Amino acid sequence: MIKIGRKYLQLGPVLFAMFFLLVQVVADLSLPTLTAKIINEGIAKENLPYIWQMGGIMLAIAITGWLGAILNVYFASSQSQRLGMRLRQALFNKVSYMDTDNVAKFGNATLITRTTNDVTQLQNVFQTALRMMMMSPLLFIGAFIMAWRLDGRLTLVFAIALPILAVVTLINMRISIPRFKVMQEKVDRINLLFQQGLTGVRVIRAFNRDDYEITKFDDANRDLTHNAQVVFTTVAMLLPIMTVILSFTNIGIVWFGAKLIGAQMMPVGNLVAFLTYATQILMSFMQLSMVMVMIPRAQASAGRVSEILNTTDQITDPAVAEELTTAEVSLDFNNVTYQFAEAKRPALDSINLHVTSGQTLAIIGGTGAGKSTLINLIPRLIDPTIGSVILNGTNVKQLRQAEVHDLVAITQQSAVLFSGTVRSNMLFGRPEATDQMIWDALTIAQAADFVREQGGLDMNVEQDGVNFSGGQRQRIAIARTLIKDAAVYIFDDSFSALDFKTDALLRQSIKQESRLKSAIKVIVAQRVATVMDADQILILEHGMVVGLGSHRELMKDNQAYRTIMQSQLSEADLEEVGLNA
Numbered sequence: 001m002i003k004i005g006r007k008y009l010q011l012g013p014v015l016f017a018m019f020f021l022l023v024q025v026v027a028d029l030s031l032p033t034l035t036a037k038i039i040n041e042g043i044a045k046e047n048l049p050y051i052w053q054m055g056g057i058m059l060a061i062a063i064t065g066w067l068g069a070i071l072n073v074y075f076a077s078s079q080s081q082r083l084g085m086r087l088r089q090a091l092f093n094k095v096s097y098m099d100t101d102n103v104a105k106f107g108n109a110t111l112i113t114r115t116t117n118d119v120t121q122l123q124n125v126f127q128t129a130l131r132m133m134m135m136s137p138l139l140f141i142g143a144f145i146m147a148w149r150l151d152g153r154l155t156l157v158f159a160i161a162l163p164i165l166a167v168v169t170l171i172n173m174r175i176s177i178p179r180f181k182v183m184q185e186k187v188d189r190i191n192l193l194f195q196q197g198l199t200g201v202r203v204i205r206a207f208n209r210d211d212y213e214i215t216k217f218d219d220a221n222r223d224l225t226h227n228a229q230v231v232f233t234t235v236a237m238l239l240p241i242m243t244v245i246l247s248f249t250n251i252g253i254v255w256f257g258a259k260l261i262g263a264q265m266m267p268v269g270n271l272v273a274f275l276t277y278a279t280q281i282l283m284s285f286m287q288l289s290m291v292m293v294m295i296p297r298a299q300a301s302a303g304r305v306s307e308i309l310n311t312t313d314q315i316t317d318p319a320v321a322e323e324l325t326t327a328e329v330s331l332d333f334n335n336v337t338y339q340f341a342e343a344k345r346p347a348l349d350s351i352n353l354h355v356t357s358g359q360t361l362a363i364i365g366g367t368g369a370g371k372s373t374l375i376n377l378i379p380r381l382i383d384p385t386i387g388s389v390i391l392n393g394t395n396v397k398q399l400r401q402a403e404v405h406d407l408v409a410i411t412q413q414s415a416v417l418f419s420g421t422v423r424s425n426m427l428f429g430r431p432e433a434t435d436q437m438i439w440d441a442l443t444i445a446q447a448a449d450f451v452r453e454q455g456g457l458d459m460n461v462e463q464d465g466v467n468f469s470g471g472q473r474q475r476i477a478i479a480r481t482l483i484k485d486a487a488v489y490i491f492d493d494s495f496s497a498l499d500f501k502t503d504a505l506l507r508q509s510i511k512q513e514s515r516l517k518s519a520i521k522v523i524v525a526q527r528v529a530t531v532m533d534a535d536q537i538l539i540l541e542h543g544m545v546v547g548l549g550s551h552r553e554l555m556k557d558n559q560a561y562r563t564i565m566q567s568q569l570s571e572a573d574l575e576e577v578g579l580n581a
């Protein structure tokens with residue numbers, strides 16, 4: 001937590017906050033003594049000029065203290081808000097560049113809780129630190145010294161009151177601190193269930209699991225509520241206990257004070273001032289204990305936030321990046337093997353590929369064969385466990401990630417659209433694109449007609465593109481990939497949501513578009529019809545290459561390819577390609 005404070009707070013404003021706090025504390029501590037003086041010297045001796053003079057001084061001190069308090073709150077609040085703002089930004093930046101593996105390891109729910117809830121905890125504790133945490137010890141010690149100066153004998157009352165208060169506070173902290181610490185994890189769980197419930201709402205409904213999900217959420221919600229109730233009730237109980245202790249302390253002070261006054265050993269004003277100091281001592285002690293309860297929770301939040309900020313990514317820019325020396329487009333896989341961290345066997349095993357400018361590489365294979373893993377290696381979303389991926393003659397590991405991302409355009413398996421308009425989604429692919437360029441890309445992707453019909457480029461796109469059909473979403477996502485000026489265009493099973501005719505038209509348009517002529521196209525597909533006219537067809541099975549060649553070559557001597565053909569094409573189609581059913 002201290003590290004976070006040192007990194008995100010500004011020294012100047014923090015010193016100002018401390019200074020103004022000191023002004024307030026000095027004012028608060030001097031007023032009771034002046035009250036004693038006014039009573040002892042002014043009221044008791046009926047010295048009106050003295051009362052006026054002292055009254056004026058007290059008013060000036062009160063106003064100074066009040067200004068000190070306002071300015072302290074101003075600096076404390078602006079610093080803690082600034083810390084929150086910068087911390088949220090740092091987290092967002094970190095997550096934006098984080099390895100996809102790390103993002104998956106944390107999970108969306110906790111990343112959101114940590115960026116919102118945990119940062120708010122830290123913001124609150126720093127706000128409190130710059131005020132209460134500094135004020136309470138100063139006030140406690142200061143009031144004790146002032147009370148001692150007024151009458152050392154009366155301070156013996158605290159020898160009874162403070163130990164009782166300390167024991168009560170310790171018990172309170174022992175109950176509340178562990179529960180405060182786990183609070184964030186319980187909020188995580190709520191977020192996770194809520195997110196899952198929202199994204200999976202259709203599946204849940206289709207399987208009639210609404211009650212099950214609702215019960216699960218209810219359990220988590222009750223758990224959080226119960227925990228919070230215990231914590232806050234325990235902390236709240238401090239106040240009435242404190243009031244009782246304070247009342248008994250005051251009774252003790254008045255009792256002994258009256259005796260001292262009766263014996264003419266203490267003036268009346270001192271007793272009045274002493275009572276005020278007693279309140280300040282006990283109140284600041286209680287405030288301090290409440291702050292102490294906040295610290296472990298904030299410490300837990302600081303740990304959770306730092307865990308994200310300190311995550312080391314496996315995929316980083318090289319210390320000295322290489323420059324691409326050629327504009328010649330090519331893609332090579334040299335003996336590439338990839339194994340997921342916890343997996344028993346590689347998802348890809350010894351893959352060798354050589355694709356040249358203008359070629360289309362199609363990748364076909366069953367579910368889990370390793371198709372997505374293979375294409376994720378191209379834009380360096382993951383790095384090979386063994387071997388290398390060479391783009392335009394250079395190992396992608398030697399290039400800056402931004403350069404690799406510039407060279408590769410990709411449409412993921414599930415089309416992701418952002419809330420905004422069709423235009424804003426398209427500009428995501430190419431910020432400087434004109435309307436004409438956008439329409440051209442939409443036309444190639446067979447999306448122009450329905451976009452025109454449904455409202456044009458300014459048509460609203462809702463979050464996740466829910467106001468489009470699956471096929472329409474897919475086509476806009478493809479258009480967004482096509483508008484980019486890239487060396488390699490990748491379509492990860494992106495044509496699966498399209499009907500046969502649109503699929504064929506789209507591939508035809510991509511082939512004819514002169515801008516895309518020299519680029520490499522990588523098409524992952526399940527349908528043979530989609531891959532048949534590719535220059536190279538790669539057949540993957542359990543991460544291994546079981547066939548690589550053109551349709552004609554594979555038809556001749558590749559049993560795996562022939563089997564896929566037989567399983568997918570009609571008898572008439574098989575006759576046409578020379579295969580009997």
Ligand SMILES: Nc1ncnc2c1ncn2[C@@H]1O[C@H](COP(=O)(O)OP(=O)(O)OP(=O)(O)O)[C@@H](O)[C@H]1O
Binds near residue numbers: 342343
């Ligand atoms: N994050 C992961 N951790 C561990 N194993 C994984 C992970 N992602 C994928 N795998 C495994 O790696 C293998 C290849 O997965 P991949 O997603 O590349 O298959 P795919 O051919 O694209 O499948 P599909 O056609 O179903 O999308 C599978 O056996 C899968 O279970």
